[in-house]
Amino acid sequence: NAGVTQTPKFQVLKTGQSMTLQCAQDMNHEYMSWYRQDPGMGLRLIHYSVGAGITDQGEVPNGYNVSRSTTEDFPLRLLSAAPSQTSVYFCASSRQGGGEKLFFGSGTQLSVL
């Protein structure tokens, strides 16, 4: 049982480049989300989705796009990378419902030069 699979684990970009962080889950979870984690800032929500075809903005959405064409996949796109987007990114999923815990992917360490 793979759980939440996130790729790549590490990535270095130049300013202005674009890329997509992949996230897939095999637990049939309706809810999926992307967080970034910076030192001293905690986990901050970028975008989230409550089901296929539905996405919404979180706390820090600027510079990122998402789509949810299937229940399993929730890719995060950086349109034009900036040094301020250097961070560790986590994808997480859960079933719907207030008491449902989040399952996290292993994270992506992204550096933008």
Add this chain to the structure above:
Amino acid sequence: GQNIDQPTEMTATEGAIVQINCTYQTSGFNGLFWYQQHAGEAPTFLSYNVLDGLEEKGRFSSFLSRSKGYSYLLLKELQMKDSASYLCAVRDKGNNRLAFGKGNQVVVIP
């Protein structure tokens, strides 16, 4: 919106008890979670509270007071492997979003 506050770091001795506090403000409360995160790893679920009171799970217990906007995580019989960051997270009733505090780093020393 949500505002979650946690102290940043504490050191404790192996075998001791440590309490990690979390205060929050939210427009619609729908549950509070505690996660553990070891350095360089993803967060993992520890506990969930939605009603007032204490939830006990082995060496870890979590308490919630909704009227005070307050929770704590109690770690008993500390072990070296408990050295980690402990994250408090609150779920919003309106949009189901989970907002995290900045985390509390616990360092366990022999």
